[in-house]
Amino acid sequence: MQWDIVIGLEIHVQLATKTKIFSGSSTAFGAEPNTQANAVDLAMPGTLPVPNEQAFRYAVMFGLATNAEIGRRSMFERKNYFYPDLPKGYQTTQLAQPIVGPGHVDIDLADGSTKRVRIHHAHLEEDAGKSLHEDYHGMSGIDLNRAGTPLIEVVTEPDMNTAEEAVAFAKKLHSLVTSLGICDGDMSQGSMRFDVNISLKPKGSETLGTRTETKNLNSFRFMEQAIAHEVERQMDILEDGGTITQETRLYNGDRDESRSMRSKEEANDYRYFPCPDLLPVEIDDAFIEDARARLPELPDARKARFKEQYGLNDYDAGVLSGDARLAAFFEETLEHGKDAKLAANWIQGEFSARLNAEEKSVAESPISGAQLGALVTRIADNTVSSAGAKKVFEALWSGENDNVDAIIDAKGLKQVSDTGALESMVDEVLAGMPDQVAQYQSEDDPKKRKKMLGGFMGPLMKASKGQGNPKLFNEILVRKLAG
Amino acid sequence: MSISRADIEKVAVLARIKVDGEQVSALEKDLGNILDLVDQLSAADTDSVEPMAHPLDAVQRLRPDVVTETNQREAFQSIAPATEDGLYLVPKVIE
Numbered sequence: 001m002q003w004d005i006v007i008g009l010e011i012h013v014q015l016a017t018k019t020k021i022f023s024g025s026s027t028a029f030g031a032e033p034n035t036q037a038n039a040v041d042l043a044m045p046g047t048l049p050v051p052n053e054q055a056f057r058y059a060v061m062f063g064l065a066t067n068a069e070i071g072r073r074s075m076f077e078r079k080n081y082f083y084p085d086l087p088k089g090y091q092t093t094q095l096a097q098p099i100v101g102p103g104h105v106d107i108d109l110a111d112g113s114t115k116r117v118r119i120h121h122a123h124l125e126e127d128a129g130k131s132l133h134e135d136y137h138g139m140s141g142i143d144l145n146r147a148g149t150p151l152i153e154v155v156t157e158p159d160m161n162t163a164e165e166a167v168a169f170a171k172k173l174h175s176l177v178t179s180l181g182i183c184d185g186d187m188s189q190g191s192m193r194f195d196v197n198i199s200l201k202p203k204g205s206e207t208l209g210t211r212t213e214t215k216n217l218n219s220f221r222f223m224e225q226a227i228a229h230e231v232e233r234q235m236d237i238l239e240d241g242g243t244i245t246q247e248t249r250l251y252n253g254d255r256d257e258s259r260s261m262r263s264k265e266e267a268n269d270y271r272y273f274p275c276p277d278l279l280p281v282e283i284d285d286a287f288i289e290d291a292r293a294r295l296p297e298l299p300d301a302r303k304a305r306f307k308e309q310y311g312l313n314d315y316d317a318g319v320l321s322g323d324a325r326l327a328a329f330f331e332e333t334l335e336h337g338k339d340a341k342l343a344a345n346w347i348q349g350e351f352s353a354r355l356n357a358e359e360k361s362v363a364e365s366p367i368s369g370a371q372l373g374a375l376v377t378r379i380a381d382n383t384v385s386s387a388g389a390k391k392v393f394e395a396l397w398s399g400e401n402d403n404v405d406a407i408i409d410a411k412g413l414k415q416v417s418d419t420g421a422l423e424s425m426v427d428e429v430l431a432g433m434p435d436q437v438a439q440y441q442s443e444d445d446p447k448k449r450k451k452m453l454g455g456f457m458g459p460l461m462k463a464s465k466g467q468g469n470p471k472l473f474n475e476i477l478v479r480k481l482a483g
Numbered sequence: 484m485s486i487s488r489a490d491i492e493k494v495a496v497l498a499r500i501k502v503d504g505e506q507v508s509a510l511e512k513d514l515g516n517i518l519d520l521v522d523q524l525s526a527a528d529t530d531s532v533e534p535m536a537h538p539l540d541a542v543q544r545l546r547p548d549v550v551t552e553t554n555q556r557e558a559f560q561s562i563a564p565a566t567e568d569g570l571y572l573v574p575k576v577i578e
């Protein structure tokens with residue numbers, strides 16, 4: 001039987017505010033446990049929440065960037081459940097009147113097509129603390145520093161039909177919130193967490209099947225794997241004539257396994273009611289226009305500009321514009337090295353490979369855009385060969401030296417581009433290889449000829465101590481061998 | 484309006500309150516009376532009344548995003564039953 005896959009996402013986005021959503025406690029990452037958990041966050045009796053204006057501003061910016069209606073009057077509800085990392089016994093969230101109403105985001109797919117994914121709404125809420133299950137004499141440890149960190153939860157319509165589309169949407173959303181500067185996008189620290197709702201229905205059927213929710217996926221790779229895993233699980237059950245149970249599941253990416261979170265289901269009676277501690281929040285035109293004025297260039301506009309301004313192809317422009325920090329790095333590189341295609345290749349090649357290998361973000365790169373730009377300039381003006389440039393890059397990365405020209409001098413990487421000197425080297429080498437020259441000249445197949453040129457390059461590079469400009473050597477060789 | 488034993492038992496579980504059989508019978512009667520009292524409100528015609536978010540006719544004041552709290556962990560943890568390495572300790576919670 002053929003099945004249609006239906007996917008909807010819920011994404012928790014941690015907002016990059018300095019303080020919590022309802023208290024003046026710092027949200028800085030990495031503090032000692034519970035040093036940023038104060039009376040309001042700990043739900044001490046007699047405390048009252050006061051909402052953070054910046055959290056509303058960021059939520060409104062998100063709404064404007066996703067073509068959404070802004071909730072001019074929004075309110076908070078209490079979602080009641082019992083868990084020790086939630087000191088109040090309820091999460092303060094929005095249900096009936098969220099700050100961001102229906103909107104949409106367009107995603108680019110690998111086949112070149114574009115798909116619109118509708119956003120049902122996005123609401124403001126508070127994050128919970130963290131439970132540490134290492135053994136503390138048979139007890140669990142609770143760190144409430146994260147409790148009260150502002151989140152927006154983005155809820156999509158079930159508009160995605162493949163894992164590729166879901167991941168493309170997730171990446172687009174990541175790109176949007178980091179470009180807006182409302183989230184640091186650091187998924188390894190839980191700044192963005194994805195819940196995936198999946199159901200299957202017979203191909204072409206109008207009726208949606210029973211869905212399951214796989215919670216707390218914190219990487220694009222795990223998300224893709226979890227979707228494939230869940231689709232297969234549901235398909236096996238349905239094709240054996242079984243039925244899908246509506247449930248929450250946990251996916252273990254390291255083992256590619258999932259299991260039901262039954263305890264969560266039993267407690268799934270949240271008894272929402274309006275929070276009596278908080279009045280309705282009214283957002284006026286001035287607030288919205290102020291938020292609009294703060295919108296930076298968004299990924300779609302940036303991609304179009306990269307193609308237009310720097311002549312990049314669609315793929316390069318897409319990669320370099322997607323991540324705000326990578327885009328800024330690219331433009332910093334270009335300020336110091338004008339060749340956009342060369343800069344794009346180096347950033348997507350050597351630079352990204354090294355970041356990935358060392359699991360570093362662009363912000364943690366040991367080399368700056370200015371340094372890479374200086375290197376690009378020296379490649380473009382033929383001062384160094386690409387092989388020499390890799391050595392310069394290594395020296396910059398390891399911190400051996402921070403100046404491109406100084407490295408080129410110190411390591412003797414400067415290419416010889418003086419055609420007179422190169423020509424006499426070619427003459428010398430060719431004189432010593434008469435057989436190969438004769439063989440080349442009697443060969444008619446241009447492909448084989450081209451290949452045979454390589455046989456001369458080795459001795460030439462040796463004669464020039466690796467400093468001859470390979471491109472010029474090549475030109476001179478072809479000319480001289482033609483007789 | 485009445486409340487069933489099953490409702491009471493479910494709410495007790497959700498609220499993590501231990502209620503024994505006799506107490507359930509007493510609560511069935513007491514909570515039933517309270518709900519009956521509240522139920523009298525449904526006699527009022529509210530068709531043309533917008534649901535109220537809050538009894539005060541006011542809007543929420545927002546706070547600037549400035550850190551105002553300092554670390555008072557020691558004071559807070561002095562009243563906690565168990566702490567270690569700066570963490571609050573609670574009975575094991577693992578799924």
